[in-house]
Amino acid sequence: xxxxxxxxGQPLVDQExxxxxxxxxxxxxxxxxxxxxxxxAMKIRGFLHLYIGEEAVAVGVAEALTADDAVVAxxxxxxxxMVRGMSMAEIMAEMYxxxxxxxxxxxxxxxxxxxxxxxxxxxxIVGGGLPVAVGLALADRLxxxxxxxxxxxxxxxxxxxxxxxxxxxxALWQLPVxxxxxxxxxxxxxxxxxxxxxxxxxRKAAAYAVPTATVDGMDVIAVAExxxxxxxxxxxxxGPFFLECRTYRFRPHSMFDPEFYRxxxxxxxxxxxxxxxxxxxxxxERGWLDESALEQLEAEIATEIAEAVDFAEQSAWExxxxxxxxxxxxxxxx
Amino acid sequence: MxxxxxxxxTYRDAVREGLREALQKDERVFLMGEDxxxxxxxxxxxxxxxxxxxxxRIRDTPLSESTFTGAxxxxxxxxxxxxxxxxxxxxxxxxxxxxxxxxxxxxxxxGGLFNVPLVIRMATxxxxxxxxxHSHSLEGxxxxxxxxxxxxxxxxxxxxxxxxxxxxxxxxxxxxxPAVLYPMEGELxxxxxxxxxxxxxxxxxxxxxxxxxYGSCLHKSLExxxxxxxxxxxxxxxxxxxxxxxDEKSFLASVAKTHRALIVDEGWRSGSISAEIxxxxxxxxFYQLDAPVERICSAEVPMPYAKHMEEAALPQVVSIVExxxxxxxx
Numbered sequence: 001x002x003x004x005x006x007x008x009g010q011p012l013v014d015q016e017x018x019x020x021x022x023x024x025x026x027x028x029x030x031x032x033x034x035x036x037x038x039x040x041a042m043k044i045r046g047f048l049h050l051y052i053g054e055e056a057v058a059v060g061v062a063e064a065l066t067a068d069d070a071v072v073a074x075x076x077x078x079x080x081x082m083v084r085g086m087s088m089a090e091i092m093a094e095m096y097x098x099x100x101x102x103x104x105x106x107x108x109x110x111x112x113x114x115x116x117x118x119x120x121x122x123x124x125i126v127g128g129g130l131p132v133a134v135g136l137a138l139a140d141r142l143x144x145x146x147x148x149x150x151x152x153x154x155x156x157x158x159x160x161x162x163x164x165x166x167x168x169x170x171a172l173w174q175l176p177v178x179x180x181x182x183x184x185x186x187x188x189x190x191x192x193x194x195x196x197x198x199x200x201x202x203r204k205a206a207a208y209a210v211p212t213a214t215v216d217g218m219d220v221i222a223v224a225e226x227x228x229x230x231x232x233x234x235x236x237x238x239g240p241f242f243l244e245c246r247t248y249r250f251r252p253h254s255m256f257d258p259e260f261y262r263x264x265x266x267x268x269x270x271x272x273x274x275x276x277x278x279x280x281x282x283x284x285e286r287g288w289l290d291e292s293a294l295e296q297l298e299a300e301i302a303t304e305i306a307e308a309v310d311f312a313e314q315s316a317w318e319x320x321x322x323x324x325x326x327x328x329x330x331x332x333x334x
Numbered sequence: 335m336x337x338x339x340x341x342x343x344t345y346r347d348a349v350r351e352g353l354r355e356a357l358q359k360d361e362r363v364f365l366m367g368e369d370x371x372x373x374x375x376x377x378x379x380x381x382x383x384x385x386x387x388x389x390x391r392i393r394d395t396p397l398s399e400s401t402f403t404g405a406x407x408x409x410x411x412x413x414x415x416x417x418x419x420x421x422x423x424x425x426x427x428x429x430x431x432x433x434x435x436x437x438x439x440x441x442x443x444x445g446g447l448f449n450v451p452l453v454i455r456m457a458t459x460x461x462x463x464x465x466x467x468h469s470h471s472l473e474g475x476x477x478x479x480x481x482x483x484x485x486x487x488x489x490x491x492x493x494x495x496x497x498x499x500x501x502x503x504x505x506x507x508x509x510x511x512p513a514v515l516y517p518m519e520g521e522l523x524x525x526x527x528x529x530x531x532x533x534x535x536x537x538x539x540x541x542x543x544x545x546x547x548y549g550s551c552l553h554k555s556l557e558x559x560x561x562x563x564x565x566x567x568x569x570x571x572x573x574x575x576x577x578x579x580x581d582e583k584s585f586l587a588s589v590a591k592t593h594r595a596l597i598v599d600e601g602w603r604s605g606s607i608s609a610e611i612x613x614x615x616x617x618x619x620f621y622q623l624d625a626p627v628e629r630i631c632s633a634e635v636p637m638p639y640a641k642h643m644e645e646a647a648l649p650q651v652v653s654i655v656e657x658x659x660x661x662x663x664x
Contacts, residue, residue, distance in 0.1 A: 070412075104445030113444035120411060120448065125435045131401040132436060135408020135416075142364065142390065142414055149408075162431075165401035172396065326446040327480045329504035 010221040015288045021220045022283065023297060024062075025055040025276045028079040030301045031088055034309065035078070035095060035109075039255050043312075044095045046108045047124075049076040053250035056275035057182050058083050060223025061150060061245075064178070064231035067117070070149040072133040075110035075124040076249075080152060084117045088308035093315045100315030106326065126187075127160030129153060130179070134166050137175035141238070148234050150178045156187025158204060159195055167208040170240040177240045178231050179205065182217065184249045189261040205242035217247030218273045250274075338523040346516040348493035348526075349379045349455075353417070355527070356501055357387050360415055363501060366393035366402055367419030376421045377457060377516045403429035403454065407436050407506075410452040415501050420456040423472045423510065437506040438481030453500045454508045458486070459550050459600050460648055461514035466636035469644070471549070471600040473510040474607035477577035483507045484578040485531055488515070488552040490522045492575060495529030503531070512550040512600075532576050534584035540568025542662050544588040546611060547598040548574035551649050555598050558654035567662050577607050582614050589615055593624040594661050598649050603631035625661050630654055 012018050032050045039048050051058065054076075062083035065071070073080040081091055086102060094101025095109050103113050103122075111122040120136065123129035133151035140147045157163050158181065170177045181201055185192050192199050202212035211233060215226035223245055230241040248270040252259050259267075283289035343351075356363045365380060371394040374381035384392040395402040399420055406418035420426045426433070433454065440448045460469035477484045485500060485507060487493045493511065500507035537552070538559050547555040552573050559569045570588045574581065589595050595615055599608035608629045615627050633647040 072408075102445070103443060103447070106445045107443045111443040113447045115444075115447045120408075121440075121443065123436070125431060128404070128431060128435055131404020131432060132408040132411070134401065135405035135410070136412040137408070138405055139409040139412025139414045142409070143412075162400050162404065165396070165398035166404075168396060169398060169401050169405060173393075326442045326444075328483075329441065329449045330446070331504075 010219070010225050012221065012282055012286055012288070018221070018279065018283055018288065021059055021224065022276065022279050022289070024059045024083055025220060025279070026297060027301050027304070028055045028058070028082055029276055030298070031082065031305055031308070032078060034305050036251070036255070038309070044109065045097070046110070047075065047254045048095070048109050049254050050249070050251040051076050051079040053270065053274065054182060054184060054217065054247045055079055056220035056223050057180070057217045057245045057247055058152070060220045061152070061180050061227040063224040064227035065148065065150055069147050070118040070120060070136050072120045072129040072136070072149065072151045073122060074126070074129065074153055075122065076154070077112055077122050078109070081112040081114065081119060084114060084119045086112065086114050086117060086119065088304055089311035092308040092312040096312040096315065097317070098312055098315035099318040100311065105318055127153065127157040127162040130157065130162050130166035133177050134170050134175055137170065137177045138173065141173070141175055146235065148176050148178050148231055150180060152180045152182060154187065155181055155183040155185070155192055155201060156195075158201055159187070164204070167205055167210055167240070167242070171208045171210050174237070174239040176234045176238050178227075178234050179210070179240060179242045180227070181242065181244045182247055183244055184247050186249070186253070186261065188253045189257070191261065201244050202242060210240050210242045212242040212244065214244040214246065217245030218275045218278070220275050220279055340521040341524055342519060342521055343490065344516065345490055345493045345518040346377060346379055348490045348522060349511060350381065350383070352494050352497035353380060353383060354386070356417070356498055357383065357391060359498070360501065362413065362415040363417060364391040364393065364414065365417045365419060366395050366406065368395055368397055368421055370394060370419050375419065377513065379516070380419070399425055399428035400432055404432040404436060406452050406454065407432060407440070407450055410450045411440070411448055416452055417497070417501070418452065418454045420454060422468050422513070423456050423458040424467050424470055426456050426472070433482070433506070433508070434479055438479050441505065442481060449504045450506050451501070451504050452506045453497065454506070456508070456510060457513040458510040459512040459514055460632070460637050460644060461550065463639055463641055463644055465639040469637035471632065473549070473577055474599065474601040476508055477580070477607050479578075481506070482578065483531070483576065484510070485576050486510045486512070486549045487575070488512070488549050488573055490520045491526060492529055494522060494526050496531055498528040499531045510549065514550050532579055532581065534575055534581040535573045536570060536584065536588065537573050538569065538571040540570050540592070542568050542592055543594040543596060543658055544570045544572060544585060544592045545596055545598060545654070545658070546572045546574065546585050546588075548577065549600060551598040551600050554649060554651045555654060557651045558658065561651070561655050562658055565659070567658060569658065580610065580614070582618070585611060585615065586619050589619045590622050593622055595623070595627045596654070596658055596661060597627070597629045598654055599629065599631050600649060601631060602634050603629060604634065606631055628657055628661060630657060
């Protein structure tokens with residue numbers, strides 16, 4: 001598939017900002033590499049869906065959001081949680097299943113939540129988060145709050161009825177939702193062209209009169225720019241926007257995937273376009289980054305990860321006596 | 335109590351009054367669903383509310399059950415108090431993903447961070463010759479799900495008063511309104527208001543048999559109880575009112591007195607709420623029983639259209655009377 005981008009090849013204009021984006025992507029990459037290792041060591045169980053290769057999307061989109069905006073993400077959401085400001089420690093402890101985790105170990109890798117930072121999951125039903133995002137935006141509209149709800153989902157969700165219903169409702173009621181489609185070309189193991197009669201995804205959103213853009217999701221600078229324009233449109237019009245980010249997952253779908261459905265050659269080809277590698281190369285060419293600075297960055301991240309693992313190891317297991325808590329609220333009238 | 339000023343109205347009027355009161359009392363409350371506005375609600379329960387409260391708070395939705403229910407969840411998370419109306423329980427299956435996978439799980443998955451103060455109302459049950467896609471009683475299914483509460487108002491008082499209590503609840507509450515009851519007329523106190531939820535109610539007292547029921551079958555049970563009384567068989571009639579959490583104390587206390595239990599449930603027998611109630615009686619009151627627990631449920635067929643066939647499929651007064659007679663006299 002060709003990468004036809006409406007936004008790409010953005011120039012590097014700000015050293016500090018570029019380094020900030022690199023740092024954020026690298027944090028996600030190294031954190032997830034450690035997570036995979038800990039999965040093999042059986043410290044993390046259940047499903048573990050890695051975002052490796054797709055970091056530019058979450059990092060770029062986060063640049064367009066304020067602390068007051070909301071995010072609804074999928075089961076591949078470690079990166080979104082981190083750019084939302086959650087600590088590695090509370091995410092790692094969650095994946096360990098410890099009570100110190102952001103969801104007390106009740107959710108695991110697929111269900112990261114943060115009330116203060118307005119991260120509404122970690123939704124593991126494909127398409128299931130879209131209606132919720134529409135509702136969050138409706139609440140903002142009714143309460144006259146000028147906020148954006150950012151809803152991230154994979155291209156697989158486009159096949160779900162809830163995608164179409166949500167596009168329609170958000171457009172019909174003009175609700176401020178930034179729909180971010182992370183098109184990594186495969187819905188688990190099924191290629192886009194094998195599941196969709198029309199693979200030009202913005203056309204589907206456009207059919208509901210939702211404005212759209214497509215961006216090279218391997219270029220964080222381009223994603224940040226496209227997301228800024230998209231979120232500006234949402235804030236100005238109060239209506240939705242559909243942003244397609246063309247990206248690729250370098251790792252298997254989850255830890256149980258022999259990858260029969262795609263060739264090694266294809267994966268290698270995409271790895272050449274690694275968002276972290278390409279940004280760091282551009283920064284080096286520009287003279288804004290050298291090896292020692294990169295090493296220092298890596299060292300800082302390694303320390304942060306080590307501390308997160310330590311926190312997860314030290315964190316307690318929730319008492320089994322508490323098993324039936326959080327089925328219903330423990331106090332109060334709303 | 336006898337001094338209360340009463341007035342005549344229908345179950346539908348009572349539902350509408352409950353909606354109106356909620357919209358008046360709390361700015362965060364809004365109603366959305368198919369045809370709730372201009373049409374006035376498919377059962378006319380929201381008639382004239384659009385004119386009174388405007389299109390921001392009385393929202394006609396597209397035929398997108400899953401998404402407008404999910405939007406209700408999102409709006410609840412975002413600080414509103416939505417009332418989502420789904421036309422009938424059969425259509426609610428299109429929204430089951432949102433109800434089961436989101437509304438019922440958010441609080442638990444998030445380790446207590448996010449509660450969902452959402453109310454979903456829908457019509458349920460048969461008796462109107464609407465055949466196999468508009469007539470089922472699936473509230474017992476919903477009662478299987480931890481994380482939600484399931485109410486079924488059978489009386490005018492509950493139709494009027496359960497909604498406000500459901501809106502005060504911090505968690506998702508589903509209210510099932512038996513479609514056949516909307517035109518039911520009765521009397522209600524002029525100052526009727528919110529009622530307690532989560533508790534069953536003893537509507538008639540007797541020493542010989544416990545009739546345990548809810549929804550439209552409650553009225554059939556009361557009718558049967560009156561006939562049985564003429565024959566000298568005195569029955570307790572319990573209105574469960576809430577199917578989840580199930581108020582087991584109420585029926586266990588009744589069985590301890592009468593030693594016989596007959597459950598009348600419009601759901602299908604297999605895997606039904608009546609099966610759950612029966613199991614709890616066996617588990618907790620087995621040695622109190624003088625006869626096996628019995629059940630009258632709907633026949634295990636998709637609901638037929640023809641009147642005589644639908645009547646044959648649904649629990650009826652005559653079968654309640656006959657079963658009760660046999661249980662008491664052998």
